[in-house]
Amino acid sequence: MSTALRKLVALAAFQVLVLLGWAAHHERVRATAPTFRLALAPVDPYDVLRGRYFILDPQDGNVKIGRDGAVLEAAEVERFLRGEPAYNGPAQVGFCRVGEQERLCALARMDAAPGAGPARFWSRARVTVFHEDTVWRDGQQVPEPGWRVQADLGLERFFLPNRAELPGRENEPGWELEVCHRPGLTPLPKQLWFQGRPVTFD
Amino acid sequence: MPREMNVVLRHLRHWRAAGLVSAEQEDALRRASHELAQSRTSGGVRAAVAILGGGLVLAGLILIIAENWGAIPRLVKPAAWGVLHVGFLAAAHGAERRFPGRPLLAEAFALLAGGWLLAGIALVSQIYHLAARPPDGLWFWAALVLPAAWVLKRRATAAVLFAALAAALTAELGTRDSWIHATRADGPWLWLAVPLLAGFAVAWLPRPVELLRGWLGAWTLAVSQVFLLVLGAVQELDRSDLGNAWAVAVAGLAAAFVFPARVLPATWDALTGRLVLGLSLLPWVLMGRQYDAGGLLDLTAVGLAWIVQIGVAVLVIRAAARAESHVFVNLGYLAVLAGVVTRYFDFFGNYLEGGLALTLTGALLLFVVYALERARRRTLARESA
Numbered sequence: 001m002s003t004a005l006r007k008l009v010a011l012a013a014f015q016v017l018v019l020l021g022w023a024a025h026h027e028r029v030r031a032t033a034p035t036f037r038l039a040l041a042p043v044d045p046y047d048v049l050r051g052r053y054f055i056l057d058p059q060d061g062n063v064k065i066g067r068d069g070a071v072l073e074a075a076e077v078e079r080f081l082r083g084e085p086a087y088n089g090p091a092q093v094g095f096c097r098v099g100e101q102e103r104l105c106a107l108a109r110m111d112a113a114p115g116a117g118p119a120r121f122w123s124r125a126r127v128t129v130f131h132e133d134t135v136w137r138d139g140q141q142v143p144e145p146g147w148r149v150q151a152d153l154g155l156e157r158f159f160l161p162n163r164a165e166l167p168g169r170e171n172e173p174g175w176e177l178e179v180c181h182r183p184g185l186t187p188l189p190k191q192l193w194f195q196g197r198p199v200t201f202d
Numbered sequence: 203m204p205r206e207m208n209v210v211l212r213h214l215r216h217w218r219a220a221g222l223v224s225a226e227q228e229d230a231l232r233r234a235s236h237e238l239a240q241s242r243t244s245g246g247v248r249a250a251v252a253i254l255g256g257g258l259v260l261a262g263l264i265l266i267i268a269e270n271w272g273a274i275p276r277l278v279k280p281a282a283w284g285v286l287h288v289g290f291l292a293a294a295h296g297a298e299r300r301f302p303g304r305p306l307l308a309e310a311f312a313l314l315a316g317g318w319l320l321a322g323i324a325l326v327s328q329i330y331h332l333a334a335r336p337p338d339g340l341w342f343w344a345a346l347v348l349p350a351a352w353v354l355k356r357r358a359t360a361a362v363l364f365a366a367l368a369a370a371l372t373a374e375l376g377t378r379d380s381w382i383h384a385t386r387a388d389g390p391w392l393w394l395a396v397p398l399l400a401g402f403a404v405a406w407l408p409r410p411v412e413l414l415r416g417w418l419g420a421w422t423l424a425v426s427q428v429f430l431l432v433l434g435a436v437q438e439l440d441r442s443d444l445g446n447a448w449a450v451a452v453a454g455l456a457a458a459f460v461f462p463a464r465v466l467p468a469t470w471d472a473l474t475g476r477l478v479l480g481l482s483l484l485p486w487v488l489m490g491r492q493y494d495a496g497g498l499l500d501l502t503a504v505g506l507a508w509i510v511q512i513g514v515a516v517l518v519i520r521a522a523a524r525a526e527s528h529v530f531v532n533l534g535y536l537a538v539l540a541g542v543v544t545r546y547f548d549f550f551g552n553y554l555e556g557g558l559a560l561t562l563t564g565a566l567l568l569f570v571v572y573a574l575e576r577a578r579r580r581t582l583a584r585e586s587a
Contacts, residue, residue: 004295011353012291015346016284019322023280026330051268051328126379156333161272189331201272 029188033180036095036102036121037193038155040177044170054158054170054192056177060104061155064135065147071096071103076117077129077147080107091127093151094119100196101176104151121181126152154186155179164201167194208526210235248306249413256310256358260317267325276329283322290315294354309358312350316362319346337377340370351407360404360411367400375447384447389486390429392447394479395454397421398465402457405464412468419467419475420533422458423518426482427537430511431544433485434504442491455479469527474517481510481517511541523581535578542570 039059046052063070065077081087094106096118106119107127114122128150135144155177160166168174174195179187192199211232218228263286267279274282294311301307320343326332327339344366350359374380375392384392401418404410444451458465462475470478488503515537522530546566547554554563 007353008291008295011349012288014349015291015319016287018346019319019326020280020284023326023329026326026332027277030330051271154333158331159328162268164272186333 026188029180029182030190033182033188034121035178035180035190036187037100037176037178038095038153038187039101039103040175042158042170042175044160044166052160052162052164054160054175056155056158056189058153058155058177060151061153062150063104063148064132064144065149067135067144067146070149071098071105072107072149073105074147076106077149080109081129082109086128086130088128089126091125091151092122093125093127093153095121095123104149107149121187122183123153123181123187124185125154155189158189158192161201167197167199207236249309252306252310253313256313256317260314260321263318264321279325279329280322283318283325287315287318287322290318291350291354294356309356312354312356313358313362315354316347316350316359316366319343320366335373335377335379337370337373337380340366340373344370351404351409355409357409357411357413360407360409361414363407364400364404364411364414367403368397371396371400371450375450382446382450384444386443387447388442390425390482391442391444391451391455391486393425393429394422394458394482395451397454398458399450399454401465402454402461405461415465416467416469416529418465419470419530422466422478422482423514423530423533423537426478426514427511427540430482430485430507430514431540434507434511435544435548442486455483467527467530469525469530470518470521471524474521477517478514481514484510508541508545512538515541519581523584528582531578531581535574535581539571539574542574543567 040054041057041059042054043057044052044054060070060072063072065072065074080091090110092108092110092112092114093104094108094114094117095102096105097103097120102121106114106117106122107129108114108122110124128148130148131145132148133143133145134141136142137144158177172194176193177189178191178193178198180190182188214223214228214232217223218225223231267274267282290311294308294315297308297311298305323339323343323346327334344363347359347363347366350356351363374382375384375387375396377383387393397418401414404414458479459476462470462472466475466478485503485507488499488506493503494500515534518530518537519534522528522534546563550563554560
C-alpha cells in the first residue's frame with residue numbers, strides 16, 4: 001500500500017470513526033439511560049434547512065412561582081439565590097414525579113451538591129431567576145409579584161418526518177417528551193408522547 | 203477575448219515592430235493562436251461546472267435522505283453516510299490518478315467529501331435531536347476537514363475549510379453566549395475581517411485556493427463600497443458595539459495589512475491592498491462607536507466617506523490596469539458609477555419633481571455611463587497595448 005493510500009485510509013478512518021462514534025455515544029445513551037417525561041407546549045414549524053420539527057417549549061421552561069401550576073416553590077428559589085436578587089447562569093435543575101410526568105421542583109448551583117429533596121433526576125440547564133412585579137394576562141399588565149424562573153433545558157427541537165401524521169394538533173394539550181437522563185448534562189430527547197401514548201412515525 | 207490572447211497579441215505587435223515577423227506571418231500566427239484559444243473552455247467555466255456538479259450531488263443526496271427519513275432505519279442513516287463518505291474520499295484520490303488530465307474531477311469529489319462531512323454532522327444532530335450551539339457544529343466540521351487538507355492536497359478542501367471557518371466565526375459572533383459575541387456590528391469591521399481572517403488561515407495550507415484571493419478582493423471592494431455609499435447617503439451610523447469581537451476584527455485586518463500577498467488579490471500590489479482597507483475604515487475610525495450629529499469629526503467622517511468611496515475605486519482601477527486584470531478594472535468602474543449615481547440622487551433627489559427634471563436626470567445618467575464606459579475601454583485598451 002502506497003504512502004498516499006495509507007494516509008487516505010487514515011483520513012477516512014478518522015473522519016468516519018469520529019462521526020459514527022459520536023452517533024454511537026448517543027445511541028448508547030438512548031439504549032441505557034433512564035428516561036422520564038416532560039410536559040410540552042410545542043409549535044410545529046417547517047423550514048427549508050431543517051425540514052419539519054417541533055419547537056419543544058417545555059412547560060417548566062418558563063414559570064411564575066406560585067402560578068401557572070408551577071411545582072417549584074418560592075422557598076426553594078430563595079435558597080438557590082443565596083440572598084442575591086437574581087441569577088443568570090448554568091445550574092442544576094431537579095425533577096420530581098407528578099402523575100406520569102416529571103416537573104421542575106428543585107434548583108442547585110453548579111458548585112453545590114443537589115439537595116436531598118424529592119427530586120429524582122438532576123440535569124444541567126441555563127437558569128435565569130428574577131423578581132417580577134407584574135405579568136401580562138389577556139393583553140393587560142396586572143400586578144402579580146413573585147419569582148420568574150426560566151430554565152433552558154437544552155430541549156429545543158424534535159425533528160419530524162416530513163409526511164408524518166401526528167395524532168393531534170400541536171396546540172392540543174397532552175404533548176410530552178420522553179427524555180434520556182444524562183447526569184450533569186442536559187436531557188437527551190428520545191420520543192414524543194401524546195395524551196399518554198408514545199407517538200411513532202412508522 | 204481570452205486573457206492569454208492579449209499577451210499573444212502584444213508579443214506579436216512587438217515582434218512585428220522589431221522586424222522579426224512579416225505582416226503575413228503575424229496574421230497567420232494570430233489566427234492560429236485565436237483558434238487554439240477559442241477551442242478551449244475557460245478554466246473558470248470548468249471550475250464552475252465542477253463546483254455545480256459536486257454541489258448538486260451533495261444537495262441531491264441530502265434530499266434523498268430527507269424525503270425517505272421515515273423509511274430509512276435510524277442506524278442505517280449514519281452507516282450509509284459513512285459508506286458514501288469513504289466512497290467520495292476514494293473517488294477524490296482515484297480520479298487524480300486515473301484521469302490526470304481532468305484535475306477538476308478530483309476537486310469536485312474533494313468538495314463533495316468536505317460538504318458531506320457537514321451533512322453527516324447535521325444528520326447525527328437530527329437523528330438525536332441535539333440542541334448544541336450552532337458554531338460548535340461548524341467548528342466540529344472545520345476540525346474534521348482540516349487533516350484532509352494535508353492528505354488530499356486539493357484546492358476544493360481549502361475552499362471547504364474556508365467556508366467552515368468563515369461560517370463558524372460568523373455564527374460565533376452572532377451567538378449570545380460566545381466570548382466574541384458582537385452586540386451591535388453596524389460598521390464594516392467584521393464584514394471585512396471575518397472573510398479575511400478565514401482566508402488568511404487557509405492561505406497556509408499545502409494547496410491554497412488561488413481564486414480565493416480574487417474573491418476576497420472583490421468582497422473587500424464590495425463591502426467597502428456599500429458601507430461608504432450608505433454612510434455617505436444616510437449620513438449617520440447606528441451604535442456599534444463589538445465587545446470582544448474586536449479580537450476577530452483586529453486579527454482579520456492585521457492579517458491583511460501585514461500579509462496582503464496572502465489574502466488580497468495578486469492584481470493589487472501590497473500598497474493598494476493596505477490603502478483600500480485603511481481608507482475604507484477611516485470614516486469609522488473617526489466616528490468611533492456612534493455617530494454624533496453635531497460633532498465636527500463625525501461630519502468630517504461623512505464627507506470623507508464620499509471622497510474615499512471614489513478614491514478606493516480609482517485605486518483598484520489603477521492597480522488592476524497595471525496588472526492587466528479586466529475583472530477588477532470593470533468592478534472599479536462599476537464602483538465609480540455607483541458613487542456618481544448615489545451622490546447625484548443624494549444631492550439633487552429632493553429637486554427631482556416633474557418631467558423635465560426626470561428627463562435631465564436620465565440624460566445626465568446616460569452621459570455619465572457613456573463617459574465611464576469610454577474611460578473603461580480606454581483603460582482596457584492601454585492594458586492590452
